[in-house]
Amino acid sequence: MTDKEMLFEYVLRLADDHLVLAHRLSEWCGHAPMLEEDLALPNISLDLLGQARSLYSYAGEIEGKGRGEDELAYVRPEHDYHNLLLLELDNGDFARTMLRLYLFAAFMELFWESMLSSKDEALAAIAAKAIKETRYHVRHSAEWVIRLGDGTAESARRMSEAMEDLQPYCSELFETDAVTEFVAKQGIGTDPATLEDAWQADIAKIFREARLDGDGLADGYQTGGRNGRHTEAMGFLLADLQYMQRAYPGMEW
Amino acid sequence: MYSQGLIGADDSTEETPEFLEAFQKRIDSEDKIEPNDAMPEGYRRTLIRMIGQHAHSEIVGMLPEGNWITRAPTLKRKAALLAKVQDEGGHGLYLYSAAETLGVSRAQMTEELLEGKAKYSSIFNYPTLTWADIGAIGWLVDGAAIMNQIPLCRTSFGPYARAMIRVCKEESFHQRQGYEIMMVLARGSEKQKAMAQDALDRWWWPSLMMFGPHDSDSQHGDQSMRWKIKRFTNDELRQKFVDATVPQAEFIGLKMPDPDLKWNEERGHYDFGPIDWDEFWRVVKGKGQMNRERIKARRKAWDEGAWVREAALAHAAKRRARQEANRQAAE
Ligand SMILES: [Fe+2]
Ligand SMILES: [Fe+2]
Ligand SMILES: [Fe+2]
Numbered sequence: 001m002t003d004k005e006m007l008f009e010y011v012l013r014l015a016d017d018h019l020v021l022a023h024r025l026s027e028w029c030g031h032a033p034m035l036e037e038d039l040a041l042p043n044i045s046l047d048l049l050g051q052a053r054s055l056y057s058y059a060g061e062i063e064g065k066g067r068g069e070d071e072l073a074y075v076r077p078e079h080d081y082h083n084l085l086l087l088e089l090d091n092g093d094f095a096r097t098m099l100r101l102y103l104f105a106a107f108m109e110l111f112w113e114s115m116l117s118s119k120d121e122a123l124a125a126i127a128a129k130a131i132k133e134t135r136y137h138v139r140h141s142a143e144w145v146i147r148l149g150d151g152t153a154e155s156a157r158r159m160s161e162a163m164e165d166l167q168p169y170c171s172e173l174f175e176t177d178a179v180t181e182f183v184a185k186q187g188i189g190t191d192p193a194t195l196e197d198a199w200q201a202d203i204a205k206i207f208r209e210a211r212l213d214g215d216g217l218a219d220g221y222q223t224g225g226r227n228g229r230h231t232e233a234m235g236f237l238l239a240d241l242q243y244m245q246r247a248y249p250g251m252e253w
Numbered sequence: 254m255y256s257q258g259l260i261g262a263d264d265s266t267e268e269t270p271e272f273l274e275a276f277q278k279r280i281d282s283e284d285k286i287e288p289n290d291a292m293p294e295g296y297r298r299t300l301i302r303m304i305g306q307h308a309h310s311e312i313v314g315m316l317p318e319g320n321w322i323t324r325a326p327t328l329k330r331k332a333a334l335l336a337k338v339q340d341e342g343g344h345g346l347y348l349y350s351a352a353e354t355l356g357v358s359r360a361q362m363t364e365e366l367l368e369g370k371a372k373y374s375s376i377f378n379y380p381t382l383t384w385a386d387i388g389a390i391g392w393l394v395d396g397a398a399i400m401n402q403i404p405l406c407r408t409s410f411g412p413y414a415r416a417m418i419r420v421c422k423e424e425s426f427h428q429r430q431g432y433e434i435m436m437v438l439a440r441g442s443e444k445q446k447a448m449a450q451d452a453l454d455r456w457w458w459p460s461l462m463m464f465g466p467h468d469s470d471s472q473h474g475d476q477s478m479r480w481k482i483k484r485f486t487n488d489e490l491r492q493k494f495v496d497a498t499v500p501q502a503e504f505i506g507l508k509m510p511d512p513d514l515k516w517n518e519e520r521g522h523y524d525f526g527p528i529d530w531d532e533f534w535r536v537v538k539g540k541g542q543m544n545r546e547r548i549k550a551r552r553k554a555w556d557e558g559a560w561v562r563e564a565a566l567a568h569a570a571k572r573r574a575r576q577e578a579n580r581q582a583a584e
Pocket of ligand 2: 311340341344420424
């Protein structure tokens with residue numbers, strides 16, 4: 001890969017992460033357990049979607065082939081989406097939705113903080129906006145992790161089950177490869193492996209308050225998202241996401 | 254969005270003539286009635302019903318449009334639709350709060366909706382079949398809602414009037430956004446244009462029905478008008494809507510599905526064909542394509558969320574108990 005291709009890949013991964021999670025959260029709209037969450041989940045989804053849009057536009061610029069946000073977001077084959085597998089899994093119940101959001105947001109909070117000093121001005125600017133939004137996502141989801149973990153026996157059981165479901169996918173957050181090494185060396189990106197200890201410490205605090213056992217959360221074993229090898233859930237997600245662009249290619253909407 | 258065609262209202266009231274006369278004087282002097290003011294029971298009941306129906310309409314209305322969030326054709330449209338549906342939820346929240354000032358709880362109102370006892374705007378019992386329906390709903394359904402809600406900004410009950418002022422700004426934004434979706438489709442490919450026309454064909458008549466039965470058939474109009482809860486009759490608002498909307502359709506080259514529609518120079522209004530009131534009552538009474546689905550979807554969300562709401566309450570109680578224990582230990 002050329003330097004430009006490395007940077008393109010790095011930004012595209014981030015964009016895909018945000019699009020895919022925004023899509024999943026948007027599925028709750030109108031179906032949440034209470035009206036307040038019918039407002040909060042779309043709100044968070046909108047933030048993530050906004051971040052995805054900035055990242056796709058920037059990726060398109062880096063690539064320089066005239067692909068805009070929609071061409072990148074909508075018309076690639078499944079294999080070309082390089083998001084974390086964690087983010088494409090079905091929502092499951094409200095416990096799993098909130099736990100996933102928390103695990104990801106807690107990671108992104110550290111990530112965006114480190115990106116504030118990126119030598120890439122466009123990425124530093126995206127980070128500056130995203131960090132404020134991400135702090136709210138962390139607060140909101142952490143509160144739910146605590147409420148559900150330390151709520152009723154039923155909610156605690158569901159939270160534990162969610163932990164078991166998601167645990168295998170958490171290690172992917174910290175994977176390093178030639179792309180992350182390249183951007184880290186250039187001072188334009190963060191090597192996610194460097195964030196793992198801080199992430200562990202942050203989530204341990206919340207899990208303690210939630211009276212949940214968070215040991216081993218980063219000892220996951222599922223991998224493949226960064227290379228486009230997805231779970232079964234992804235095809236269904238793309239069937240919805242891409243429906244209009246596939247059925248009516250090349251039109252203005 | 255909507256409450257004009259209030260179905261099943263009961264504005265009978267039993268106060269003394271002196272009390273009613275004094276109340277009417279306040280109304281006539283354009284005084285706003287506030288929650289703690291004395292008011293006729295019929296006035297209170299009518300408002301609870303009206304604001305409740307309006308709130309439920311906002312909430313149920315999230316479903317037909319929410320149906321297209323995951324399939325929106327571009328990121329820009331996806332974000333706009335998500336924000337719109339979220340706005341509708343926000344309207345539901347203000348309106349429930351306005352109704353709560355009259356002594357009814359959100360939980361009670363929700364229960365009535367889920368049990369099928371409370372009405373919501375019948376328009377949401379129609380299905381959203383294509384992307385163009387998102388344009389048609391914004392343009393026509395939010396458009397009809399605005400016709401109804403602008404006068405409600407001056408309705409006699411203070412909290413409702415104030416909620417409407419906030420809501421109206423957002424509804425007009427939705428209307429413009431919906432119209433713009435239709436405009437892009439109407440100027441697009443043949444397939445897109447056909448999609449837009451089909452959506453207009455399906456949504457036009459139900460939008461006209463949103464204003465409720467003809468004045469001659471509406472039993473509750475008069476008292477609500479005297480109490481200045483309503484300021485215009487169903488037929489007046491319907492006519493305003495037709496007059497405003499027909500030129501918009503012409504401008505983007507879509508055809509209204511009404512062979513009798515034509516400008517009447519003498520009246521200074523459009524004449525339009527007869528509304529199918531059998532269809533209106535059929536859908537109001539539960540036989541629209543989506544009546545059962547909509548309520549089932551709301552009930553499913555509510556039932557499946559029960560454990561979450563219970564956990565939140567249990568956690569809050571635990572937290573209070575711990576704070577209390579800490580406080581006692583410190584003393
Ligand atoms: Fe409304
Ligand atoms: Fe609304
Ligand atoms: Fe609206």
